[in-house]
Amino acid sequence: MPDERRRTDHEPAADGRIGRRFARLFPGERLVPVDRAEAMAAVFDTLGPQRPATCGAYVLSYLFPALGFREHAGHDLRDEDYLAHLSAVTVEVHEVPLSEAIGRRVAAGELTEAEALERHGRQWYRYPVRSSADPVESGTSPTGVARAVALGSDGGLVALPIAARLESGEVQLSDVRWAALLELLAARAEAWQWHAIFNYESDQLLRPTDPSYGADVLRLPDVATRIPRDDWGVGHFVGLVGLWQMQGGAWWLLLCDTYKERGFDGYQPQPAELMRRGLVRTDGRGGGLLLVVPADRSASIANAIAALGLELRMWSNGSPDPDDWVWRPPT
Numbered sequence: 489m490p491d492e493r494r495r496t497d498h499e500p501a502a503d504g505r506i507g508r509r510f511a512r513l514f515p516g517e518r519l520v521p522v523d524r525a526e527a528m529a530a531v532f533d534t535l536g537p538q539r540p541a542t543c544g545a546y547v548l549s550y551l552f553p554a555l556g557f558r559e560h561a562g563h564d565l566r567d568e569d570y571l572a573h574l575s576a577v578t579v580e581v582h583e584v585p586l587s588e589a590i591g592r593r594v595a596a597g598e599l600t601e602a603e604a605l606e607r608h609g610r611q612w613y614r615y616p617v618r619s620s621a622d623p624v625e626s627g628t629s630p631t632g633v634a635r636a637v638a639l640g641s642d643g644g645l646v647a648l649p650i651a652a653r654l655e656s657g658e659v660q661l662s663d664v665r666w667a668a669l670l671e672l673l674a675a676r677a678e679a680w681q682w683h684a685i686f687n688y689e690s691d692q693l694l695r696p697t698d699p700s701y702g703a704d705v706l707r708l709p710d711v712a713t714r715i716p717r718d719d720w721g722v723g724h725f726v727g728l729v730g731l732w733q734m735q736g737g738a739w740w741l742l743l744c745d746t747y748k749e750r751g752f753d754g755y756q757p758q759p760a761e762l763m764r765r766g767l768v769r770t771d772g773r774g775g776g777l778l779l780v781v782p783a784d785r786s787a788s789i790a791n792a793i794a795a796l797g798l799e800l801r802m803w804s805n806g807s808p809d810p811d812d813w814v815w816r817p818p819t
Contacts (some may be wrong), residue, residue, distance in 0.1 A: 500581040500608040505529050506729060510742065513703045514732070520674045520743065521730035527554035528729065528744070532754065533567070538568070538746035539610055541579045544628030544725040545571035545636060546746045547685050551780070552640055560640045573615035574636035576810035577628045581621040587613045624806040628725065630687055630778060631802050635813040637780055646786040646818055647685075650793065651776040651803040652767035659768050660798060661776075666764045668796050670739045673779075674731055680789055684728040686743070687805055688766030689773070690720040692760050696751040706757055709736055723773055726741050729755065740774060754804060774803030786818035 504526040510519045522528070531550040538546040545568060552558070563570045570740040572579070590612040593599045604612055620626055634647035650669070652661040661669075673682060694701060694711070695718040705714050729742040739760035748754040767775040781789050790800055802815050 496720060497733055513757060514707060517732050517734060519730045519732045520677050522677065522683050522728055524554045525729050532744050537748060540583060541626045542568055542572045542577055543746045544633040545575040545577055547725055548640065549635055553681060557641050563759060565640055569613045570615055571636055572617050574639050575628045576632040578618045578620050578625050578807050580626045581619045584619045586611050620808040625808060626806040629805060629807040629809045630776065631809040631815055633685060633778055633812050634815050644783055645780055646783045648779040648786065649776060649802045649815060650779060650792055650798055651774060651801045653694050653774060654799065659765055661764055665796055665798055669729060670760060680785060681782055685725055685778040685780065686763060686767065687725050688763060688775050689769040690718045690722050690724050692766035693718050693762045695719065696756045697749060713760060773805045776803045790818050
């Protein structure tokens with residue numbers, strides 16, 4: 489269980505670092521922040537970039553402590569390599585030799601664990617992870633992230649998977665269902681205390697490193713024609729800070745990226761419709777979002793999502809699922 493009581497009052501969008509940052513980018517608009525958004529930002533702002541294959545686990549390194557979950561089995565839940573272990577991450581095979589060499593030096597007493605972390609903290613995986621030379625397999629499966637959510641919170645949190653496509657390949661996240669889901673989430677932000685983790689194709693969204701990706705252009709109604717699409721060419725996981733509906737009616741999302749050069753120190757506004765396309769994907773892999781919610785509300789939230797015509801199911805993004813854990817619907 490978390491070591492501090494979770495808040496039940498919703499944080500106002502105008503207060504704190506998130507509110508001030510948002511007001512500079514989108515004056516006059518009203519952000520609906522996720523639960524404990526300011527606490528998330530306080531941790532996120534201290535983090536460096538992710539390791540090569542850990543984007544799914546990285547999201548949890550600022551989400552868990554913000555929600556009061558600080559340790560699991562004596563391990564710090566801010567540690568990206570422990571979260572990679574809980575998420576059953578498949579690292580890139582070239583990372584393994586250096587990590588193992590560092591581990592051997594620690595085991596031989598040539599380095600203390602503290603020294604190894606200080607000098608090689610981004611290269612050393614202290615806990616078991618898998619590896620692959622196949623770029624399709626490297627990374628984290630959505631089931632792996634859901635496993636880490638369940639284990640790291642000792643069952644206090646549940647991840648509800650909303651795949652963008654049905655098993656048949658048919659798109660279930662249509663623009664109509666997507667808009668209905670966003671409206672529901674905005675309306676239930678306080679009551680449900682939900683968080684979202686997106687698994688998407690990067691090249692469907694605006695390129696957040698482009699020189700044109702600036703506040704003045706982002707506020708334009710034709711922004712999607714002013715800023716080019718991303719050309720990163722990867723599947724990616726990001727967390728959500730909040731969402732809002734522009735005065736013209738379009739929904740937008742404020743994301744926390746795992747690389748701080750993407751967007752504004754890692755904070756990345758994106759049109760929600762482009763995210764929907766990123767979740768649907770055109771690269772042959774599956775995509776979707778994990779809705780992280782308190783376990784004691786998960787069944788009722790699942791029912792509300794089903795009422796929108798959305799089926800809760802996992803998807804495959806190419807990374808191997810955990811060998812010892814499967815997602816099951818809440819009852």
